[in-house]
Amino acid sequence: MERTLVIIKPGALQRGLAGEVISRFEKKGLKMVACKMYRMTKEKCAEHYAHLLQRPFYPWLERAMMAAPVILTCWEGKDAVEVVRAMTGATNGRKAVPGTIRGDYSMSGQENIIHTSDSLENAAIELKRFFNEEDYFPYDTPLVDFLYAPDEKE
Numbered sequence: 831m832e833r834t835l836v837i838i839k840p841g842a843l844q845r846g847l848a849g850e851v852i853s854r855f856e857k858k859g860l861k862m863v864a865c866k867m868y869r870m871t872k873e874k875c876a877e878h879y880a881h882l883l884q885r886p887f888y889p890w891l892e893r894a895m896m897a898a899p900v901i902l903t904c905w906e907g908k909d910a911v912e913v914v915r916a917m918t919g920a921t922n923g924r925k926a927v928p929g930t931i932r933g934d935y936s937m938s939g940q941e942n943i944i945h946t947s948d949s950l951e952n953a954a955i956e957l958k959r960f961f962n963e964e965d966y967f968p969y970d971t972p973l974v975d976f977l978y979a980p981d982e983k984e
Contacts, residue, residue: 834957837944868960
């Protein structure tokens with residue numbers, strides 16, 4: 831099964847949406863195997879958003895990510911990266927399709943509720959950035975037979 835990172839951003843915490851975001855992934859059938867609150871630092875923000883450092887909006891992004899704690903989560907499931915990205919919607923909430931997390935709760939390109947890994951490779955890098963091995967709590971669930979066909983279980 832794949833693992834992917836979801837960061838519930840400070841704006842979502844301020845708006846009381848963290849539980850709703852987590853609930854959506856749980857209802858889909860993804861399994862949360864790591865979760866912690868974290869206060870972003872300038873250094874960690876610059877590392878995580880290194881590809882955006884030279885963009886004119888980066889100072890706003892950094893300020894927004896440090897405004898309150900974030901919730902770091904790791905979700906596990908078949909094709910987890912692709913499933914989470916589809917559920918999340920377009921980066922700009924105004925362009926995100928209704929029914930997606932950003933489509934339902936965001937009006938901004940920056941204040942867009944959550945960050946999600948965009949590939950399996952980046953998920954591995956991002957998860958390592960925020961979690962240590964002891965942060966993971968894998969567990970069995972009897973629901974797996976009701977979530978996946980026999981040939982979909984890994």
